[in-house]
Amino acid sequence: MALESISVIKLRDLLLVTVPPDPDDETISALQERVLQAMALYEARGLVLDISTVQTLDSFFARTVAETVQMVALMGGRTVLAGMCASVAVTATQLGLTVGNALTALDVDRALDLLNAAPSGARRV
Amino acid sequence: MKKATNTPSKSPATVLGSEESFRLLVEGLKDYAIIMLDPTGHVASWNAGAARFKGYRAEEIIGKHFSCFYPTEAVQQGLPEQELKAAAKEGGFENEGWRVRKDGKRFWANVIISALRDKDGSLRGFSKVTRDLTERKQAEEQIQQQSKEIMELSTPVMQVWQGVVVAPLIGSLDSQRTQQFMERLLNRIVETNSPVALVDIMGVPTVDTQTAQHLIETISAVRLLGAQVVLTGVRPAIAQTLVHLGIDLTGIMTRSSLSAGLQVALDILNLKVVRKDDSR
Numbered sequence A: 001m002a003l004e005s006i007s008v009i010k011l012r013d014l015l016l017v018t019v020p021p022d023p024d025d026e027t028i029s030a031l032q033e034r035v036l037q038a039m040a041l042y043e044a045r046g047l048v049l050d051i052s053t054v055q056t057l058d059s060f061f062a063r064t065v066a067e068t069v070q071m072v073a074l075m076g077g078r079t080v081l082a083g084m085c086a087s088v089a090v091t092a093t094q095l096g097l098t099v100g101n102a103l104t105a106l107d108v109d110r111a112l113d114l115l116n117a118a119p120s121g122a123r124r125v
Numbered sequence B: 001m002k003k004a005t006n007t008p009s010k011s012p013a014t015v016l017g018s019e020e021s022f023r024l025l026v027e028g029l030k031d032y033a034i035i036m037l038d039p040t041g042h043v044a045s046w047n048a049g050a051a052r053f054k055g056y057r058a059e060e061i062i063g064k065h066f067s068c069f070y071p072t073e074a075v076q077q078g079l080p081e082q083e084l085k086a087a088a089k090e091g092g093f094e095n096e097g098w099r100v101r102k103d104g105k106r107f108w109a110n111v112i113i114s115a116l117r118d119k120d121g122s123l124r125g126f127s128k129v130t131r132d133l134t135e136r137k138q139a140e141e142q143i144q145q146q147s148k149e150i151m152e153l154s155t156p157v158m159q160v161w162q163g164v165v166v167a168p169l170i171g172s173l174d175s176q177r178t179q180q181f182m183e184r185l186l187n188r189i190v191e192t193n194s195p196v197a198l199v200d201i202m203g204v205p206t207v208d209t210q211t212a213q214h215l216i217e218t219i220s221a222v223r224l225l226g227a228q229v230v231l232t233g234v235r236p237a238i239a240q241t242l243v244h245l246g247i248d249l250t251g252i253m254t255r256s257s258l259s260a261g262l263q264v265a266l267d268i269l270n271l272k273v274v275r276k277d278d279s280r
Helices: A026-041 A057-076 A087-094 A109-118 B012-016 B019-026 B048-054 B072-076 B079-090 B134-153 B174-190 B207-226 B238-243 B259-269
Strands: A007-011 A014-018 A045-048 A078-082 A103-105 B032-037 B043-045 B093-101 B107-117 B124-133 B158-161 B163-170 B197-205 B228-232
Touching: A007 A026, A014 A026, A014 A087, A026 A057, A045 A057, A045 A109, A057 A078, A078 A109, A087 B174, A087 B207, A103 A109, A103 B207, B032 B048, B048 B124, B072 B079, B079 B093, B079 B107, B079 B124, B107 B134, B134 B174, B158 B259, B163 B174, B163 B259, B174 B197, B174 B207, B197 B207, B197 B259, B207 B228, B228 B259
Parallel strands: A014 A045, A045 A078, A078 A103, B163 B197, B197 B228
Antiparallel strands: A007 A014, B032 B043, B032 B124, B093 B107, B107 B124, B158 B163
C-alpha cells in the first residue's frame, strides 16, 4: 500500500518526491530504489524530498536519506530535504540523527529556488 | 525564640495524673488528627484535630472503617488495606496523598500509621497521625506553575521582518529550557516560514561548554528545517570564553550585535534597506 503512495514526479530537470507520512523500512528502501532509477532515467540535476507529512524519523530513515543524498550526488544531482516538521527536527537532533550532506529548505518552493539559484554543481557522470 | 521564664511549681502531669494529661494533650491537638484504629482498621478513638479537618464528630465515626477517609479510587485499589498491612509488617508507614472530608472535599494529607503491639508482640491496633498539607501542596503547585510561566516568558520568538525571526535568550540555558526554546523557535520558524533566525545571546550571563552544546544542538535542529541561525550578541567576554573553552562554532554565523545580525539576515534574503530619498 505504502509503496504505491510514493510519488516521483519529474519537474523539468528536477525530481520531486513526496515521502508518505509514516514510512516503514520497506517503503524507505523502495523509495531509494525508485529515486535512483528516476535519476538515471531523466538525468535529473536535482532532487527535492518533500518530507512535510513525515511525523517520525528513525535512524534507518535518517541513514537511508543520508545514503541517498550521496548516491544522488554520485549520479550528478543535488538533494534538498524540504519541509521537515519542527517536532521531527527536535527529536532528530536529540537522537543525534543527521541527514548527511543534504541541503534543507522550509518548503518545496524554497527548495526549488535553492536548486535553481545555486550554480548547477551537477556533474554528469 | 521565646523562652519559658517561669517554671510552674508543679507540672500538669502531677496535677492531673499522667494518663489524663496525655489524653487531654492528644484530644486537644488541633493541627494533627491523631486517631487509633483497631487491628481491622475500624476507628477506635478520635481527637479535636481529626474532627476539625475530617469533619466527623467522634460519636459518628467511632466504629466505622477508616477507608471512608480515602477517595473512592484509592479504596478500589485497596490502598487502605495495603497501608495497614505495610504498617503491620514494617512497624510504621508514611505516605502523602488525597483524603476526603465528610463533606466530600479533598485535602492533601501526610499520614503516618504505626502498628501498636503489646508486650507479647501481638497486634493491638494502629495509631494514625494525619496532617493537613493542602496549603503546602497548593503552594508547591503554584511555584511549579509560576516557574513554567517564567520559562515561557523568558524565551519569546518574534518575527521582525518577513522571513526573519529573533529569539533573545535571557538567563542561562539548561537542558530543560533548551528543549523548550528549541521547540518554540522551530515552531515559529515553520509558522512564519522564515529562512533566517537570529538567536541573540546578549542576555546570557556566561556561556559554558554545556550552554554552547545546547546552542549548537538548537542550530542543527533549525538547519534540518531548512533555515539558518545567526548567533548575535556575542559580547567580548563571551567571545573570550568560547575561544578559551575551545568551543568550535565554525560553520555558524556569529555577530556581535543584533543589528549586524539583521544585516546578515537581509543579505541572506537578498534584501536591501535604502534611504527614502535615495530611491527617488
